[in-house]
Amino acid sequence: MSIDGIVQTGVFFLRNGGKVASGKDTGRVGAAAAQLGSLTDKVANTASIFSDAAKSATGFIDKGILTAANKIGKEGAVDAVNKFAQKSAETCGTNSIFGAVASKAINPLLVGAAGIRVLKDEDQYAALIEEGSAMSLMFGAEKLMKSTKNNFLTLTASSDSALKEAINSGGLEKILAQTAQKFKGLSKNGQTAAKVGLGLLFVAGSIGAYGIGKTVGKKLSGRDE
Numbered sequence: 001m002s003i004d005g006i007v008q009t010g011v012f013f014l015r016n017g018g019k020v021a022s023g024k025d026t027g028r029v030g031a032a033a034a035q036l037g038s039l040t041d042k043v044a045n046t047a048s049i050f051s052d053a054a055k056s057a058t059g060f061i062d063k064g065i066l067t068a069a070n071k072i073g074k075e076g077a078v079d080a081v082n083k084f085a086q087k088s089a090e091t092c093g094t095n096s097i098f099g100a101v102a103s104k105a106i107n108p109l110l111v112g113a114a115g116i117r118v119l120k121d122e123d124q125y126a127a128l129i130e131e132g133s134a135m136s137l138m139f140g141a142e143k144l145m146k147s148t149k150n151n152f153l154t155l156t157a158s159s160d161s162a163l164k165e166a167i168n169s170g171g172l173e174k175i176l177a178q179t180a181q182k183f184k185g186l187s188k189n190g191q192t193a194a195k196v197g198l199g200l201l202f203v204a205g206s207i208g209a210y211g212i213g214k215t216v217g218k219k220l221s222g223r224d225e
């Protein structure tokens with residue numbers, strides 16, 4: 001697991017966990033828990049001092065999930081769980097069944113937290129407009145950033161000839177290829193620092209997009225005064 005993914009998941013967990021702990025937004029407790037689960041799954045696949053403990057935790061929970069699926073008695077339940085985990089590993093880079101479930105649950109739980117904020121608001125119609133605008137822009141920005149980041153990381157693993165071809169193509173791919181070329185010239189520590197920066201940039205972009213969306217929503221709802 002790349003360090004950028006660990007950084008962004010960790011920061012999101014701390015941010016949402018902090019809001020829950022402070023009582024400012026207790027509806028985020030589910031999302032924070034899912035982010036902790038996803039973070040544990042990511043750490044389990046590293047060479048850090050925490051990897052063994054993380055592997056033990058995810059392995060224990062995976063056994064519980066499979067036992068529960070087996071006790072359901074429905075034919076193919078265990079196979080369905082394993083296929084879900086395998087597909088998640090291919091698309092999201094998760095390493096366990098628990099990690100797959102946690103990763104897939106984060107966004108729906110964030111939407112649920114937004115729903116709770118709407119229900120708690122005195123003007124629920126205005127709150128719905130504001131949260132809808134904020135969440136839509138946030139998810140849209142995250143999808144764009146994830147796609148761009150994945151393209152960049154793919155280019156960093158490409159051959160020099162492939163990079164030159166991408167540079168000659170022009171447009172965004174040219175910019176990404178030029179950046180990837182500079183990245184490949186960095187030392188190992190420099191590359192690690194750059195990936196940490198990528199993770200932090202993703203978090204900043206997500207938070208910024210939510211804030212802009214909320215501002216737009218307030219103008220639409222008439223509560224921007």
